Amino acid sequence: MKNKTTAIIIDDETLARELIKKYIANHTNIEVISECSNGFEAIKKINEKKPDLIFLDIQMPKINGFEMLELLENPPVIIFTTAYDQYALKAFEVNAVDYLLKPFSQERFDEALNKAFHYLENKSLQENKLKGLVKLNDQKHDFLERIVVKDGQDISIIPLEKIRWIEAQDDYVMIHTLQKKFLKQKTMKYFEEHLNPKDFIRIHRSFIVAAKEIKKVELVEKETYQVVLEDRKTLPLSRTGYNKLKDFFK
Amino acid sequence: MQSNPILNKPRNFLSFVIVWLIITMAYVQILIFGEKINFTIALADGLIFNSLLAGFGLSFWYSARYISVELYSVPKILISHAIGGIISVSLWLCVGYFITSIFVSSSDDYSAFFLNNIGWRILVGILYYFLVISFYYLVIYYNNFHEKTLRENELKNLVTQAELKSLKFQINPHFIFNSLNSMSALTTIDSTKARSMILKLADFLRYTLVNNDRQKNKLSEELNNIKLYLEIEKIRFEDKFDFIEDVSPESRDELVPNMILQPLFENAIKHAVYESLEKVTLKFKSFIQNDFLNISLENNFDSSSGNKSGSGIGLNNIGDRLKLIYGLNNLMNVEKTESIFKVNLYIPLSK
Numbered sequence: 196m197k198n199k200t201t202a203i204i205i206d207d208e209t210l211a212r213e214l215i216k217k218y219i220a221n222h223t224n225i226e227v228i229s230e231c232s233n234g235f236e237a238i239k240k241i242n243e244k245k246p247d248l249i250f251l252d253i254q255m256p257k258i259n260g261f262e263m264l265e266l267l268e269n270p271p272v273i274i275f276t277t278a279y280d281q282y283a284l285k286a287f288e289v290n291a292v293d294y295l296l297k298p299f300s301q302e303r304f305d306e307a308l309n310k311a312f313h314y315l316e317n318k319s320l321q322e323n324k325l326k327g328l329v330k331l332n333d334q335k336h337d338f339l340e341r342i343v344v345k346d347g348q349d350i351s352i353i354p355l356e357k358i359r360w361i362e363a364q365d366d367y368v369m370i371h372t373l374q375k376k377f378l379k380q381k382t383m384k385y386f387e388e389h390l391n392p393k394d395f396i397r398i399h400r401s402f403i404v405a406a407k408e409i410k411k412v413e414l415v416e417k418e419t420y421q422v423v424l425e426d427r428k429t430l431p432l433s434r435t436g437y438n439k440l441k442d443f444f445k
Numbered sequence: 446m447q448s449n450p451i452l453n454k455p456r457n458f459l460s461f462v463i464v465w466l467i468i469t470m471a472y473v474q475i476l477i478f479g480e481k482i483n484f485t486i487a488l489a490d491g492l493i494f495n496s497l498l499a500g501f502g503l504s505f506w507y508s509a510r511y512i513s514v515e516l517y518s519v520p521k522i523l524i525s526h527a528i529g530g531i532i533s534v535s536l537w538l539c540v541g542y543f544i545t546s547i548f549v550s551s552s553d554d555y556s557a558f559f560l561n562n563i564g565w566r567i568l569v570g571i572l573y574y575f576l577v578i579s580f581y582y583l584v585i586y587y588n589n590f591h592e593k594t595l596r597e598n599e600l601k602n603l604v605t606q607a608e609l610k611s612l613k614f615q616i617n618p619h620f621i622f623n624s625l626n627s628m629s630a631l632t633t634i635d636s637t638k639a640r641s642m643i644l645k646l647a648d649f650l651r652y653t654l655v656n657n658d659r660q661k662n663k664l665s666e667e668l669n670n671i672k673l674y675l676e677i678e679k680i681r682f683e684d685k686f687d688f689i690e691d692v693s694p695e696s697r698d699e700l701v702p703n704m705i706l707q708p709l710f711e712n713a714i715k716h717a718v719y720e721s722l723e724k725v726t727l728k729f730k731s732f733i734q735n736d737f738l739n740i741s742l743e744n745n746f747d748s749s750s751g752n753k754s755g756s757g758i759g760l761n762n763i764g765d766r767l768k769l770i771y772g773l774n775n776l777m778n779v780e781k782t783e784s785i786f787k788v789n790l791y792i793p794l795s796k
Contacts, residue, residue, distance in 0.1 A: 207719075208623070208681050214630035233722060254619075257747075276620035297626035405748050 200225040205237040206252040215250050218304040234263035246271050248311050253277040262343040264289055271335045272325035273315055274307050338391040344377040361386055363401035450584045469495040486555050489548045502577045505645045509581035532572040534570035535565050537773045605769055612766045614704035622640040631706040642680050649673040661700040686718045688727040693760050702770055708759035709742045736794050743787040
């Protein structure tokens with residue numbers, strides 16, 4: 196371990212960042228190496244400086260804190276700082292060590308910092324504890340409103356209405372839009388759970404399709420069907436998928 | 446319970462008596478000059494039979510009320526009234542004849558006269574019975590209908606009140622918590638600024654919480670409160686937005702629904718200012734045209750952020766509230782282009 200823990204503060208509000216710096220100034224074993232006011236900036240800085248710890252706001256311009264985390268390959272230790280209490284469960288799903296509700300005191304801040312130090316020293320121990328916590332609560336989540344992906348050096352925000360279908364691809368999924376396709380490191384199960392089932396249907400082990408894209412269902416041979424999209428592109432349809440579609444269009 | 450419509454007001458009773466006096470006088474005249482009946486007989490017959498008819502008419506009220514249309518079937522009602530009619534008419538004729546006989550000296554002449562036109566009397570009695578009963582039913586029906594409309598209106602009023610309450614603006618708790626966090630930071634950085642922010646937040650909260658029961662306020666008062674809100678946001682996000690106002694002098698004193706502007710500005714701050722990396726300009730405009738106070742808030746926004754700006758509940762609530770308060774549709778509309786978002790409100794003038 197380095198002699199000082201490095202940290203980046205990510206918050207769109209200058210005063211909020213100032214406050215965290217003040218609180219940190221009372222500790223000698225931690226150093227703020229950068230400050231960012233939005234998610235794009237933060238991704239760049241985190242990849243470049245590889246901090247041990249980030250203080251992360253959730254509500255920020257363009258991409259929110261969670262979307263930013265999805266784009267990091269090896270996220271550092273996270274302490275969320277936000278005025279919104281409804282994201283606490285989601286915060287533990289992404290393995291945050293703590294969740295500070297604004298406004299918070301120096302004492303509460305120190306407590307979070309100690310958790311972070313503890314976590315940095317013996318990762319495995321803490322991880323198990325949090326995993327247990329997450330399992331209890333992971334049935335509840337909101338549906339996604341958009342998907343954020345890394346597109347080479349750029350970051351793309353895909354609105355849900357642009358998505359035509361999603362296809363499994365080893366450890367990734369391929370998101371198809373009219374103009375382009377994007378690779379994202381998530382599971383089919385994740386998208387099945389986080390996309391509104393009113394708009395998206397899992398029609399096959401490897402395919403989720405946007406309901407509005409479906410033109411018809413065709414019989415290929417005995418008992419085997421396929422989905423035909425608006426532009427005549429066809430996708431395979433499994434037996435369970437067929438039943439789901441039947442329920443959907445009932 | 447309803448009371449007899451003829452007896453419940455002195456005025457009604459007086460007209461009732463006058464009508465009967467006229468009828469009786471006409472009747473007596475006809476008997477004397479038309480039928481050449483002896484004056485005493487004509488007067489006795491006319492007075493007694495007509496007073497009895499008037500008295501019976503009053504008492505029919507109870508049978509009309511007792512045999513209610515809502516409680517009994519139509520055949521039952523018809524049979525009851527057929528029996529009621531026969532009994533009433535028989536009673537009327539018997540009692541009338543008996544009393545008149547006492548007053549008339551030559552009872553033989555009278556009984557001859559009475560028997561001679563008994564058919565007419567029966568006919569008139571039955572017609573009278575049904576006419577009066579129908580009149581009473583009409584009164585009861587009208588009263589019930591009136592009461593029902595009253596109650597319906599009252600209920601509608603209550604529902605409207607409840608709806609208005611639910612649509613009323615509520616302070617966004619995140620705004621307060623975020624502001625408190627900024628103040629917490631300011632206390633050590635710039636304590637004067639911290640104090641000024643605390644005072645602004647206090648004024649904003651006071652106006653919002655205390656005024657919550659008032660239905661309408663002047664546009665200028667509402668706008669002053671909005672400025673407090675914007676100044677607080679400005680402390681949090683220094684250079685992220687500009688506010689330009691263009692308020693015509695005569696629109697300043699017009700009344701607008703309490704806190705109607707707040708969701709408008711909150712929507713713009715949330716979807717444009719919070720989501721954008723560039724500076725956002727909020728343009729507020731108000732003027733009077735064609736008996737309406739026109740209010741608009743326009744802002745530029747970053748369309749690439751992929752959020753559905755303007756589909757918020759806050760804006761829908763404004764439209765619903767205006768509709769409930771003024772009873773008119775389309776008092777709010779939204780214009781949206783690639784980069785400009787504009788909400789227009791049309792508020793009917795109060796005078």
